[in-house]
Structure formats: C-alpha cells, structure tokens
Amino acid sequence: MAKKQAAAAIENRHYDVLVAPHITEKTTMLSDNNSVVFKVAGTASKPEIKAAIEAIYGVSVTGVNTIVTKGKTKRWKGASYKRSDFKKAIVTLKDGDTIDITSGI
Template sequence: MQARDVILKPIITEASMQRADQKVYQFQVNRKATKTDVKEAVAEIFSVDVVKVNIANYRGKKKRMGRYEGYTSRIKKATVSLSSDSKAIEIFQNQEEKN
C-alpha cells in the first residue's frame, strides 16, 4: 500500500486542533491499514518522527430518510503522536505562502 493510500484525510475538529499544539494529530486512514502502515506513511509524507500511533474503528451511524434507513460509512481513525524534537505538521498553510 502506498503512503498516500494509507492516509485519507486529516480530522479537523476543535479538540484535534487543540491537541496539535502538543504534536498529536488525527487522521482518517484506510480501513485495512495497520499501526505500522500509518507510522511509516506519516513519517514519509510529512518528514517527521512518529513516536506512537493509536487506532480506533468506528461503526457507521444509522440514518433515516423517510421510511428508508441505512448506515453511514465505517471509518478508521488514527491518532499520531510525534516526538518532542520533531517538527510540527502544518495542516493549514498560510495564504502568504501560497502566493
């Protein structure tokens, strides 16, 4: 599995942005990815030193539309901790850097 296939997208919430100050980040990852796959992918993509990876599987929520019901997609979420001497991951780039 390629590194870009393992990490699908960052999870951007208020709580996850507060934890980014402590160099702890959350990503939605491929459901077949292991902790080792996630660690190697984050290290390769962002050029950082990963210390710890925690993974949680989430079931889809039950949703209804009139008399029909179904489930949203299942996801796998990875919480990645970086070492203290590693550089921080910039999820949002400044507008000045893009121009």
Template sequence: MNQERVFKVLLGPHVTEKAAMAAERNQYVFRVASDATKPEIKKAVEALFGKKVDGVQALNVKGKTKRTAHGVGLRKGYRKAYVTLAAGETLEDFAGAE
C-alpha cells in the same frame, strides 16, 4: 514502503475541534485506509512529512444509524489514527486547521 502505498494509507487530515485540541499536545489526526496497520501509518507519516513519530493510536469509527422515509439506513464507517510526534516536531501544514 513504496510511495503509492503511502498515499493509499493516509487519506487526509481529520479536522475537528477535538483534533485541534489534540494538535496542542503534539498529536495529529488522520483518516486512514480501513486495512492500514499502526506500523504502516507510522512509516507513511514519516515518509510523507519527514518527521519522527513516537506513537500511533488507530481506531474504527462506526457509521451512525439514521432514519429515512424508506426505513433505517446506516452511514459508512471509517478508520482514523492519532499520530503522536516526537518532542520538538510539529506539522506546519496543520497550523491553518487549528
């Protein structure tokens, strides 16, 4: 996987309270590209952070329907991935996010 694709697959960390609880179980949450596959996400995390990945769970989050003065609108949906690292591996970059 070339370096350009790595930065297109991983869009950034997804920092929430639920993601902080997952980090305690050695799982880290990323926003990923809508066309990213599990093997691509795994290779991107291994290439970018230099850590061994045990598993990847990817899911699509649907946008919420919201009412406006002009009718009903729809927020944009996104894709996120829960990345489980191998035993003994951690991402120090996420320490401040917890």
C-alpha cells in the same frame, strides 16, 4: 528496472494509507500535545501508518493509536441507511516536529 517500480509502489502505498486529516474541535485541542489525527484506510496497520507519516511529512513519529468508528444508522424521508465505518489514527510526533494540515485550505 524492477527495483524502481517496487520503490514507486511503496511510495504510492503511503498515499493509499492516509485518506485525509480529521479536523474537529477535539482534534485541534490534541495539537497542544503534539498529536495529529488522520482518517486512514480500514486495512492500515500501525507500522504502515507510522511509515507513511514519516515518508510523506518528513517528521519523527513516537506513537500511533487507532480507533475504528462504526457508522450510525440514520433515517431520511422514512428510509433508513447506514453511514460508513472509518478508521482514525492519532499520531504523536517527537517534540519539535509539527505538521501543518491546514496549510492547503
């Protein structure tokens, strides 16, 4: 019983690592280089991101680059606030593998 619960916890962790696909003009141009960009958890490491992508999408990952984007300070009606920081992962896939992140829209 304990092994099944541990395996289920590992699978749930994959969905905690990947927050959402990050779709912009610049990230769609990266698809020419067989790369996909995801917003990931701030505590996620590169091996965790790689394992999550391979487990969820069933593709082979050749590289993972991460970027932490700091939130900007903005003003609205005279009051200042700060946007949230977030972490992005640029995932490079093996030639021939693709992820269609727009299929669910």
